[in-house]
Amino acid sequence: MRFPPGKSDVAQATMRKLIDGLYIIPGLVNMYLAEMAGGWTLIDTGFPKSAGKTIESIRSVGVAPEDIRHMVLTHCHVDHVGGAAALKLASGATTYAHHDDVAIIQGERGFRPVKPSPGLRNRIIGTLITKIVPKVEPTHVDVILEPGQALPFADDVSVIHIPGHCQGQVALLWARDGGVLIAADACVNRKGLQYAVVNEDIAEAGRSLEKLSKLDFEIACFGHGDPILSGASGExxxxWLPA
Ligand SMILES: [Zn+2]
Ligand SMILES: [Zn+2]
Known part of the structure; x- marks a missing residue:
């Protein structure tokens, strides 16, 4: 998703601990800081020009930027990769993304077109964010994520390819506390689970959501909206599963 530039400065609020070793940095887009087997891992990087705020948030829980070893980019949208270049520079972290989004993240090609999901609110916001695309500094992707495999640095975190909202989108399933799903923009949690505001292919997004619904996880975290802290796969x- 894309938002007007200039909002970035106010986008991020104070970070909050969800469970031991997992923090949310909430905002117009949520980021997550996780203490995984291979070290501190940042999941998504916020809007362009937000890196300073993100570093401030991370420091507030005693983690220095150079402690971040890994940055997983769940997909190529501006609100998820906007801070990546600056945060990579500050941390020296290794970056990870799905093959299908690498060229976009590296600035070698433009965004794929998206369409708003049904509903007036989606139409208004969706139309706005496709018209105003802030400039994103390209980021080199060091490692391509392999769907169906574990993260290269954490064998208890599996990578799930969930195209639809975005062709190269991945979710992460962390095998702890009954299962922690990082759903990224597969859907949003806004007064219940709903399709993301925009999708490249909403039918494909629906199939990806069915795939996620067949997994078991207690906790679900989203790019947009509050996390669900219990009974998440039931929801x-x-x-998303047909009755
Ligand atoms: Zn997105
Ligand atoms: Zn998003």
Missing amino acids: FRRT
Whole structure:
């Protein structure tokens, strides 16, 4: 998703601990800081020009930028990769993304077109964000994520390819505390689970959501909207699996 430039400065609020070793940096887009097997890992990087705020948030829980060893980019949209170049420079972290989004993240090609999801609110916001695309500094992707495999640095975190909202989008399933799903923009949690504001292919997004609904996880975290801290896969099943 794309938002007007200039909002970035106010986008991020104070970070909050969800469970031991997992923090949310909430905002117009949520980022996550996780203490995984291979070290501190940042999941998504916020809007352009937000890196300073992000570093401030991370420092507030005693983590220095250079402690971040890994940055997983769940997909190529501006609100998820906007801070990546600056945060990579500050941390020296290794960057990870799905093959299908690498060229976009590296600035070698433009964004794929998206369409708003049904509903007036989606139409208004979706139309706005496709018209105003802030400039994003390209980021080199060091490692391509392999769907169906574990993260190269954390064998208890699996990578799930969930195209639809964005062709190269991945979710992460962390095998702890009953399962922690980082759903990224597969859907949003806004008064219940809903399609993301825009999608490249909403039918494909629906199939990806069915795939996620067949997994077991207690906790679900989203790019947009509040995390669900218990019974999350039940809520996915009720929403996305045909009755
Ligand atoms: Zn997105
Ligand atoms: Zn997003």
